[in-house]
Amino acid sequence: MSQALPKVSDRLTDILGEFEPHYHGDGIEMDGDDCRALILRLRAVRSLALSMEQELNVFRLADGHQQAATLLDQGAVGLMDEMIFDPEGKVITPDFGRRS
Numbered sequence: 634m635s636q637a638l639p640k641v642s643d644r645l646t647d648i649l650g651e652f653e654p655h656y657h658g659d660g661i662e663m664d665g666d667d668c669r670a671l672i673l674r675l676r677a678v679r680s681l682a683l684s685m686e687q688e689l690n691v692f693r694l695a696d697g698h699q700q701a702a703t704l705l706d707q708g709a710v711g712l713m714d715e716m717i718f719d720p721e722g723k724v725i726t727p728d729f730g731r732r733s
Contacts (some may be wrong), residue, residue, distance in 0.1 A: 641685065644678045
């Protein structure tokens with residue numbers, strides 16, 4: 634079974650849980666190791682958020698291209714219909730050099 638992808642909100646909740654014990658009323662006390670660990674976690678969450686933003690942008694671009702292709706296809710079909718059928722309802726077929 635595949636593991637669920639990490640969520641930015643879950644990682645931020647974890648970081649808040651680690652950060653809150655260092656807050657003491659009017660200031661924050663944190664030793665160098667805890668601060669470095671917090672910075673590394675924040676960098677990891679930032680990287681995750683950037684990856685998710687890029688993935689979302691790819692999906693948005695793909696969806697936009699699909700919609701544009703559908704519109705172009707509909708327009709091309711409309712133009713072909715106008716070229717093939719004349720206003721009197723007769724079908725115009727290409728000759729391709731054959732003589733009847």
